[in-house]
Amino acid sequence: MTLATLAMLAPRLAHEFPVADAAGPEWAAWILWLPALSTVLCGMCAALKVRNKLPAWITVSLLSGSFILTAMLFAGYEQPVTIHLVDWFGITWSDTTFVANFAFYVDRLTLLWMLFVTGLGTLIALYAGEYMEGDVGAGYSRFFAGISVFLFAMTALVMADNLLMLYLGWEGVGFASYWLIGYYYRKPSAVAAAKKAFIVNRIGDLGLALAVYLTWHAFGTVQYAELFAAVQANDFSAEAGGWSVQAIPFLLMLAAFGKSAQLPLYVWLPDAMEGPTPVSALIHAATMVTAGVFLLCRMFPLMVLNELALPVVAWVGGLTALFAASIAMAQHDIKRIFAYSTISQLGYMFLGVGLFTTAGAAYHVFTHAFFKAVLFLTAGAVMHGFAGQIDLRKVSGLRHMPGWRVTSYTMLYACMCLAGVPLVTNGFWSKDAIMAEAFAAVGPGYTALAIIALVTALLTAYYTFRVWFRVCAGPVHYEPGLEQHGDAAGGAFHPHPPRLVINLVLLTISAGAVASIFCAEWINGMIEGSTAAGGLPAVHEAHEGAGVWSDPHAWMPYVAGAVGLVGIAIAWYLHLANRTAADDLKRALQGNVVSAWLPRAMENKWYVDELYHGLIRAPLWLLGHILNLLDRYVLDMVIVDGVARIPRMLGRGFQPLANGVLQSYAVSMVGGVALIAILVFVMPEFLEMLNGWIGGAR
Amino acid sequence: MTSLTLSHFLFTSAVLFVIGVIGFVSRRNMIVMFLCTELMFQGAAIAMVSVGRYHLDVSGQVFVIFILTIAAAEAALALALVVLLFRRRETLNAEAWSELGEP
Numbered sequence: 017m018t019l020a021t022l023a024m025l026a027p028r029l030a031h032e033f034p035v036a037d038a039a040g041p042e043w044a045a046w047i048l049w050l051p052a053l054s055t056v057l058c059g060m061c062a063a064l065k066v067r068n069k070l071p072a073w074i075t076v077s078l079l080s081g082s083f084i085l086t087a088m089l090f091a092g093y094e095q096p097v098t099i100h101l102v103d104w105f106g107i108t109w110s111d112t113t114f115v116a117n118f119a120f121y122v123d124r125l126t127l128l129w130m131l132f133v134t135g136l137g138t139l140i141a142l143y144a145g146e147y148m149e150g151d152v153g154a155g156y157s158r159f160f161a162g163i164s165v166f167l168f169a170m171t172a173l174v175m176a177d178n179l180l181m182l183y184l185g186w187e188g189v190g191f192a193s194y195w196l197i198g199y200y201y202r203k204p205s206a207v208a209a210a211k212k213a214f215i216v217n218r219i220g221d222l223g224l225a226l227a228v229y230l231t232w233h234a235f236g237t238v239q240y241a242e243l244f245a246a247v248q249a250n251d252f253s254a255e256a257g258g259w260s261v262q263a264i265p266f267l268l269m270l271a272a273f274g275k276s277a278q279l280p281l282y283v284w285l286p287d288a289m290e291g292p293t294p295v296s297a298l299i300h301a302a303t304m305v306t307a308g309v310f311l312l313c314r315m316f317p318l319m320v321l322n323e324l325a326l327p328v329v330a331w332v333g334g335l336t337a338l339f340a341a342s343i344a345m346a347q348h349d350i351k352r353i354f355a356y357s358t359i360s361q362l363g364y365m366f367l368g369v370g371l372f373t374t375a376g377a378a379y380h381v382f383t384h385a386f387f388k389a390v391l392f393l394t395a396g397a398v399m400h401g402f403a404g405q406i407d408l409r410k411v412s413g414l415r416h417m418p419g420w421r422v423t424s425y426t427m428l429y430a431c432m433c434l435a436g437v438p439l440v441t442n443g444f445w446s447k448d449a450i451m452a453e454a455f456a457a458v459g460p461g462y463t464a465l466a467i468i469a470l471v472t473a474l475l476t477a478y479y480t481f482r483v484w485f486r487v488c489a490g491p492v493h494y495e496p497g498l499e500q501h502g503d504a505a506g507g508a509f510h511p512h513p514p515r516l517v518i519n520l521v522l523l524t525i526s527a528g529a530v531a532s533i534f535c536a537e538w539i540n541g542m543i544e545g546s547t548a549a550g551g552l553p554a555v556h557e558a559h560e561g562a563g564v565w566s567d568p569h570a571w572m573p574y575v576a577g578a579v580g581l582v583g584i585a586i587a588w589y590l591h592l593a594n595r596t597a598a599d600d601l602k603r604a605l606q607g608n609v610v611s612a613w614l615p616r617a618m619e620n621k622w623y624v625d626e627l628y629h630g631l632i633r634a635p636l637w638l639l640g641h642i643l644n645l646l647d648r649y650v651l652d653m654v655i656v657d658g659v660a661r662i663p664r665m666l667g668r669g670f671q672p673l674a675n676g677v678l679q680s681y682a683v684s685m686v687g688g689v690a691l692i693a694i695l696v697f698v699m700p701e702f703l704e705m706l707n708g709w710i711g712g713a714r
Numbered sequence: 715m716t717s718l719t720l721s722h723f724l725f726t727s728a729v730l731f732v733i734g735v736i737g738f739v740s741r742r743n744m745i746v747m748f749l750c751t752e753l754m755f756q757g758a759a760i761a762m763v764s765v766g767r768y769h770l771d772v773s774g775q776v777f778v779i780f781i782l783t784i785a786a787a788e789a790a791l792a793l794a795l796v797v798l799l800f801r802r803r804e805t806l807n808a809e810a811w812s813e814l815g816e817p
Contacts, residue, residue: 676815678747678808679739686735 033096033123033549035244036177040089040097040122047085047130048101048120048171054078054164062157069152071160072145079141079167083134089122090131096123096546098177098241105180114232121177121240125546128378128539129174129310132385133303136525137167140302143393143521144294146514147400159199159292166192166299173307179228179238182311186224186275189304190217196299197291209287216284220274224311227267231318234261240314244547247317265325268315269332276308276362279336283625285359289351293396296351301358301392302385309365309381313374313548327460330370334454334465334472337363339622341475345482346618350395350406353483357434358388360472367469368450371457374548376449379539383442386529387433393522394427397514398487404497408483413492419513424488426522431484433529435477435584438577442532447473448576449536455568466568470579477583482598485591723764731757744796744806748789755785 054075061071102118120126141163148159169188176182190213198210232238235246272278277285288300299305312319312329319325337360344356361384368377398414399406415424433443451473454466496509514522543549590598605611617623673684695702734753741747759778766774796806803810 674815676812678811679742682735682739686739 033244033545033547035248036096036098036121036123036241038095038097040099040120041092042099044085044089044099044120044122045101047082047089047134048118048168048175050078050082050085051164051168051171055161055168058157058161058164062161065153066157067153069145069149069156071157072141072148075141075160075164076138076145078164079134079138082167082171083131083138086127086130086134090127093122093124093127096121098122112236114238116178116180116238118181119177119239120175122175123546124542124544125310125313125378125548126175128382128542128546129306130171132382133170133174134167135528136302136385136389137163137170137298139521139525140294140298140389140393143297143396143518144292146517147294147396148292155199159196162192162196162199163295163298165195166304170303170307174310177240179231179240179243182314183224183228186271186307186311187221189299189307190214190221190275193217193288193299193304196295197288199292199295200290203290206290209284209290213284213288216281217274220271220281220308223267223270223274227264227271230260230264230267234258234264240547244317262322265315265319265322266328268311268318269325269329272308272311272329272366273332274308275311276305276366277359278308278332278363278366279339282336282340282359283628286352286355286621289349289355293351293392293399296355297389297392297396300355301388305358305362306365306381306385309362309369309377312366312369313378313543313546316369316374316548319369326370326372328370330367330454330459330462330465333363333366333368333370334468335363336360337367337472338468338475339363341472341479342618343621344479345475346615347621348407348409350398350408350483350487351392353408353479354388354391354395357391357476357480358384360476361388361434363472364447364450364469367454367465371450371453371459371462373450373453375540375543376446376453378543378548379449379536380443380446382535382539383433383446383529383532386525386532387430387441387443390426390430390522390525390529391434393518393525394423394430397423397518397522399497400518401511401513402494402496403509404499405495406497408486410495411487412490412494414488416492417511417513420511422519422522423514426526427488428484429526430529431480434480436473436576436580437584438573438580440533442529442535444573444577444580445533445536448573451576452569452572455572470575473576474579474583477580478587481584481587482591485587489592490595720764720768724761727757727760727764729757730754730760733757742807742809744799744808745793747808748792748796752785752789755781 057074057078058071061074099120099122100117101120104118105114105116107114141160144159144163148156151159166189169185169192171185173182173185173189176185194210194214197213198207200206228238231243235243237243237246274281285300285305289296291300319329340356340359340363344353344360347353347356361380365377365380365384368374368380395406398411401420402411405411414420429441433441435441436444436447438444451466451469454462454469494511496511590601602615605615620626673680731754734750734755734757737750737753738747741750759781762774762777762781764774766772766777799811800806
């Protein structure tokens with residue numbers, strides 16, 4: 017596509033959705049204010065040292081209120097509207113204006129995101145009420161205040177009617193993420209992970225900040241309604257060819273890759289699993305990490321400003337999907353496997369956005385939110401019940417243990433969704449929508465990208481069921497983790513099966529996952545009526561023809577289903593039918609000189625952390641040390657101390673004069689006067705010289 | 715017989731002053747040192763008077779009157795100080811007071 021065709025395309029794309037020109041109901045403001053109120057109340061609970069589960073009930077009830085209001089807004093939705101809350105920025109100078117208020121832009125995309133954000137937020141807060149009960153009276157209020165801040169910021173991000181409020185929410189969710197990853201602040205690894213998440217996200221945030229500025233620079237507004245109207249009117253021709261407009265999609269992309277953990281900024285997400293498991297489920301799997309996808313969907317009309325932008329998104333997404341899946345295959349920590357799986361699935365979502373199938377991407381976001389929340393919550397239930405045990409080699413046969421049935425089978429269903437078992441799982445349908453589009457789309461190397469996506473699906477099925485076959489199936493065996501409390505007195509360790517609330521939440525979210533199987537058409541409609549309406553511009557022409565094999569949408573379900581089942585079968589053979597086969601395979605690989613590096617590299621996450629350490633941290637560390645030495649020895653010792661030493665040396669020279677003997681003072685005084693007298697009277701030329709100096713100074 | 719010139723007076727004043735300085739520097743007794751400072755005063759006073767006379771100007775003599783008055787007041791003060799210092803250390807030796815010196 018050339019720039020000329022794009023100039024035609026951008027307004028055509030933009031015309032496919034209605035832009036808000038009416039005001040919405042004012043009560044909707046409470047969708048934002050309820051989480052804020054919850055934050056304040058939880059903060060008060062922390063200040064008053066509340067020693068019961070009050071913060072959990074405050075959070076759950078206010079967040080459910082937020083969800084109910086969102087549902088009411090959805091039920092009464094007719095057309096895109098803006099809802100004004102509070103004036104924020106309204107600056108005018110000469111003929112320029114900058115307006116950014118606290119206001120909502122409600123279209124179908126907003127509603128879709130808000131429904132699952134508030135809905136899952138409520139359910140996971142309910143789960144956390146039981147999960148975090150060990151911290152009642154200690155960090156309990158702090159935890160729920162963090163969850164409430166997160167929901168507040170996420171609501172601001174999703175519902176914002178301008179880029180500045182979106183930026184506020186964007187930074188807010190980053191801060192909430194930092195807060196909650198570092199929840200166990202006595203644990204050095206958790207604090208390090210929190211810092212890592214925050215610092216890596218800064219790189220993406222810089223991209224967003226620059227994108228906001230350039231958008232304002234190019235379009236003269238950051239408010240969506242005016243911005244999209246300007247795009248529809250093609251009203252940016254003055255600088256449309258300039259680099260500053262062309263850069264906007266790439267900067268937005270950088271922001272999205274940071275927040276949604278894509279190559280090369282994904283490294284923070286696996287470490288973020290140091291946080292409590294409900295946080296991993298809510299923030300680092302279901303909602304916050306999809307903010308990048310949301311940003312690209314919301315700003316989709318701007319993403320076509322450069323014809324290379326969307327292919328880059330597609331390629332980064334596809335490569336991230338494969339890369340993260342390959343790492344997930346060789347990890348032992350269940351939560352980290354799921355974290356890499358999240359990165360991999362987010363890769364699919366970006367692949368979808370890059371291929372213009374925003375509907376497929378949004379559908380995958382929606383289905384992924386449910387099944388990944390279940391996966392994390394079941395992993396959390398295992399951690400909770402086995403004193404922090406999270407190594408898949410140390411727990412097995414979970415489904416045969418009393419009280420673990422719900423956990424095992426909801427996990428099985430979520431694993432099936434992730435693996436893409438045909439027909440009965442939501443993940444199958446959403447992944448299928450993206451992969452079919454990958455085969456159908458025409459673009460730079462898209463066939464290779466489609467094959468990458470298919471291979472990734474195979475790996476996904478394998479590593480997902482590796483977890484399930486190891487942990488839930490097989491002989492009953494367990495070793496407790498390190499966080500033993502209460503059981504030490506009895507000597508023997510007894511697992512705590514999850515109680516009613518956790519089971520109920522797991523079943524509810526699983527039911528949501530089942531329900532989302534039937535949501536494909538609904539989500540298509542939601543996306544078509546929103547800013548993300550991508551349409552499919554002229555990419556299908558090459559495939560138009562008769563026969564099943566010429567249309568990927570027709571044959572993809574069979575291929576994707578088969579690939580998923582093959583992956584599960586491999587996992588079944590290596591980890592259930594023959595539980596030592598995987599180790600044998602690893603040993604065989606290590607025994608061969610040619611392939612010995614492979615298992616080690618995969619277990620060590622392809623050494624990416626080490627690479628970043630070498631490329632970024634080590635040089636910075638070295639630079640810091642050089643500057644430290646420079647400061648200590650050159651600045652401090654030579655310059656500061658050197659200057660300070662001059663008066664000290666002078667003083668040392670004259671010190672003998674001040675010996676405390678009155679007569680010697682008198683001698684020096686007389687001597688001084690005599691010296692001056694000699695200079696003045698006996699050496700007239702000296703006097704003249706002095707005169708010359710004084711005259712010169714004058 | 716040669717007539718008295720200004721140089722004679724100035725020489726006398728210089729001699730008095732130098733005697734005072736030498737005495738001040740060489741003696742350790744505070745009262746003697748004080749007397750030596752008075753001697754230096756007198757040297758200066760003679761120089762003033764003689765130069766004033768040489769120029770037929772009375773301000774030299776006026777200065778001297780002032781100097782004498784102030785020297786009288788200062789003598790009272792200085793002797794009181796010497797008495798106080800003596801009470802502290804039971805000695806008139808000026809070397810007993812050397813706290814201000816650098817070690």
